[in-house]
Amino acid sequence: MxxxxxxxxxxxxxxxxxxxxxxxxxxxxxxxxxxxxxxxxxxxxxGMSEHPDLLEAFRTALDQYGLGQRASRYICGHHLLYENVEQKIAQWLHAESCLLFSTGYMANLGTLGALIEPEDLVLIDRCAHASLIDGVKMSKASYKVFRHNDVGHLEDCLKRYAHKYSMTWVVCESVDSIFGDILPIQNIVDLKERYAFRLIVDEAHGVGVFGKQGEGVIVEKDCFQNVEVRMITMGKALGVCGGAVLGSKSIVDTVINKGRTSIYTTAMPLPLAAGLLLSVDLVQKAxxxxxxxxxxxxxxxxxxxxxxxxxxxxxxxxxxxxxxxxxxxxxxxxxxxxxxxxxxxxxxxxxxxxxxxxxxxxxxxxxxxxxxx
Ligand SMILES: Cc1ncc(COP(=O)(O)O)c(C=O)c1O
The missing domain is CATH 3.90.1150.10 (Aspartate Aminotransferase, domain 1)
Incomplete structure (x- = not known):
């Protein structure tokens, strides 16, 4: 067999x-x-996953709303609570707009699949998380791999390939999920003076940990205006479950309209959304x-x-x-x-x-x- x-x-x-x-x-x-x-x-x-106030918020919402959300947000599963969470996260992370997903994996897959077109080029860090790699594959775009956090190699790739494509995307993580090193974000942003590309940064391990109020590496280093797309997960420092994409209104609206892992799936259970609403406050104050x-x-x-x-x-x-x-x-x-x-x-x-x-x-x-x- x-x-x-x-x-x-x-x-x-x-x-x-x-x-x-x-x-x-x-x-x-x-x-x-x-x-x-x-x-x-x-x-x-x-240590948020066992925070007593979070557990209480979950229990209260469970009594109020029940557990399963019964349908996708696009059918009859939507609720104001999701919008409240999205607005709160967007405000916290200095983004114009935010969309929730059931997991960080789904956020990456749905976002990259929705935004990147087959005729685009993706330059992706060699150590990028599987969900980013799968998102690139889902987009059907051409891609090249640059050495981990190596800005010189990234510049070589931009120089050699970017001019052949209508749009180039650079995909990386703010904190590497295995090696823990930090993205040289300022140096990457500086490349924008010489090359045209859009930046996608996965902040799965940055949010909650870095920044005065846990806003992540990109806000801490004051680069959020130069990063077109950020993804986060709520299963790590936020102690709950879920993922989100952050960006301009049109970026997020495109993901709402074309993100397959958002459209074709049952909405996150509302008790989790209630937990997230509180968790964002707790993480900011932690x-x-x-x-x-x-x-x-x-x-x-x-x-x-x-x-x-x-x-x-x-x-x-x-x-x-x-x-x-x-x-x-x-x-x-x-x-x-x-x-x-x-x-x-x-x-x-x-x-x-x-x-x-x-x-x-x-x-x-x-x-x-x-x-x-
Ligand atoms: C860098 C990175 N991105 C995305 C994910 C996926 O997040 P989630 O566990 O919420 O699906 C993880 C977690 O495994 C991760 O480490």
Whole structure:
């Protein structure tokens, strides 16, 4: 059977995936594979997913509206609450307009598929998230890959290819989802003086974490007027679920009209939208959590964000090291091909504001002892 062969090949390459059963039992502790451990795999950067006010808002909305939304927003699933969330997010992130999606993956797929035309050119970062790659493929546009966060290489690509197309789009992430490094956004924006292109930035790991009120990297670096399209997810620092695209009225209206992952899907359950409405307020005010998170980031050498990679050679080795640390009470997921390019296999440590300084110090010591042995 074809599937059995495929699965066997994955096993031989050390790339076979299994879903891991996780039972949270404390704010930053979980039971993983039956072992109590500190969880360093969660993207709940500010610890919002268990915020009591958020849970209360969800419960109240559940009683008021019920759970399932029964239809797409374009049929009979629309509600004023979605518009309130969209307006609030747009205002927070200094954008003219915003459209909600059920997940960040759907936001990326629907947005890129709606905005980019088959005759356009896309220049996409080599390490871009799968949802961005799939969005580009959905658009049927030609694309070239530039080296990760390498502005020089991006400029080479612009110089060589952009003049052959009616429109060029540059697609990247503000905070890399695996390596945690920050987009050199100002240098990319500077290229606009010499080349005509539109910028699409995925702020999945930037929003909530960077900026005085968690507005993300693009606002923090005052580049929002030069970034035509931003996407965010609400499943990470906002502690809920969902995604959104931000841009001008005409950009967002185009996505409303042509975004297949918005049109052809049931609307997000209203209790989640009610949670989001409050979560945006809580995240804006979360200075204490952000300050603590920055302290934790400061403990990790060369870390730029709450995402900290530790490199080991080969898919099998990272899996072994991840299992070793799980036995010692630390869950740090292994990142393997195709999530990372070959040769970039690593443990991806994510810091959350719920972690304690002593826990990070203990883990860093164990990691450095392990590397030395
Ligand atoms: C950079 C990036 N974009 C998009 C997504 C997708 O977001 P969501 O989990 O809300 O679908 C993720 C999360 O996995 C991500 O890391």
């Amino acid at each position: 074809r599937e059995e062969k495929k699965l066997e090949r994955l096993k031989q390459q050390g790339l076979y995936r299994k879903m891991i059963k996780v039972e949270p039992f404390d704010i930053d502790r979980s039971l993983i594979k039956g072992r109590p451990c500190l969880n360093f795999g969660s993207n709940d950067y500010l 200075e204490v959590q952000r300050a603590h998170l920055y302290k934790l980031i400061g403990l990790c050498e060369e870390a730029h964000s709450p995402i900290v990679p530790f490199y080991f050679e080969g898919a099998e080795r990272v899996k072994e090291v991840s299992d070793f640390f799980l036995e010692r009470g630390f869950f740090i997921p292994a990142m393997r091909v195709p999530t990372v390019p070959k040769g970039k296999e690593c443990l991806r440590l994510t810091l959350n504001a719920t972690h304690k300084i002593q826990d990070i110090q203990r883990l860093l010591k164990e990691l450095s002892d392990f590397k030395r042995e």
